[in-house]
Amino acid sequence: MSENEKLTEEIIFEAATVVFEEDGLSGARMQNIADRAGINKALLHYYFRTKDHLFEAVFTKLAQKMFMKFTPIFEKNLSLEDKIRFFFREHITFMQQNPKLPGFIINEINHNPQRIKKLLRNVDFRKLWTTIIEQHSEELYKYNITEETLPQIMTTIVSLSVFPFAAKGIIEVAFDNFGIDFDKYTEERKTFAAEFVIKAITK
Amino acid sequence: MSENEKLTEEIIFEAATVVFEEDGLSGARMQNIADRAGINKALLHYYFRTKDHLFEAVFTKLAQKMFMKFTPIFEKNLSLEDKIRFFFREHITFMQQNPKLPGFIINEINHNPQRIKKLLRNVDFRKLWTTIIEQHSEELYKYNITEETLPQIMTTIVSLSVFPFAAKGIIEVAFDNFGIDFDKYTEERKTFAAEFVIKAITK
């Protein structure tokens, strides 16, 4: 029954997502995934053949989910400053809902970089620069943005957004001693990071 | 012979450092460590009893090495701006020499947060704030720094410095398409990040 199959496959996929996100590729156990899915371990291999196949499926889905969130900013008709505010608001909100995702993706790519070569073909600084010029030619004189500094600026923006979640384990412990709530911190960070960047790039 | 013992133990420790940094706790193999150390696998257990003991020793050493780098900034007699410049210069230089360290530490802590509870007892925002007031009371009026925003500012500074190395795998691949050299990028980042932060916090 294809209805049922879709269901079982999804159940496995979701269980695998949780386990892989939690333990990583090398730390995850097929039995653990089977238990969480409430099925026999052999079914995992019936639907996904091997652990690597299953991981590949989960990783690709999650990596897409992650990197998709970077693109739609330039589809909006907003001022440059509002685009920055929009990005931090949306992106941090997304990570609040998927707090383990950044650390998982970063770690797995560090262990196997070619895993995302295909996905990152979209990252195009030249195209990004022309897009910025097209959309913000009139207001660009107000900011310290050049094609040369674009990689620095872009990685800076991503750093401010992603790092707190990628290093959640450390930050939570560090905050714990002072009663700083991580969720409150990330909520405030949406505006703090945006205004911080705007202030920094304004001439 | 205690001389020889110290040597063997160090050889094991260094081999374990390389392997754990590369593969993580769950991905590392005792046989791999033994091979790299050029000794029999049983010797690992003779000197460190278990894999967890060995990992604990390596991790503690590396974590200290990492977090030590945050403290000595306030021992220098510098202006606030020069302290920021000093931090990024020193810290990024350190990570250029240990590029895998940030990703390793972050990942292992995410998998087991209580592992650094002891080490992070030093992190004290209240004390940091009083130190800043003590050392920079006259020039503080020039900057947008308050006790409330200190956690945001500190995590921002750390983000800008650490993230490029923690996410080295992603960034290298993303840069690869445009002939941007990662080492050149990190070298430029020492000054870019410093001036970025100074600009952002200046009233």
Added chain:
DNA sequence: TTTTGGTTTAACCAATTGATTTAACTAATA
């Protein structure tokens, strides 16, 4: 009702892996 195709499970397998055991080795000491 029987057949048939896909689905699920229990049992099992082979390889890996952390760990132990036992014996060989080595150098200082008596």
Added chain:
DNA sequence: TATTAGTTAAATCAATTGGTTAAACCAAAA
């Protein structure tokens, strides 16, 4: 030289783990 205490390695173990097999199950079709 014989002894002894510590060091190293070969062989082995027991548990884990990814993967396979064969049979049971189940619903739709004939």
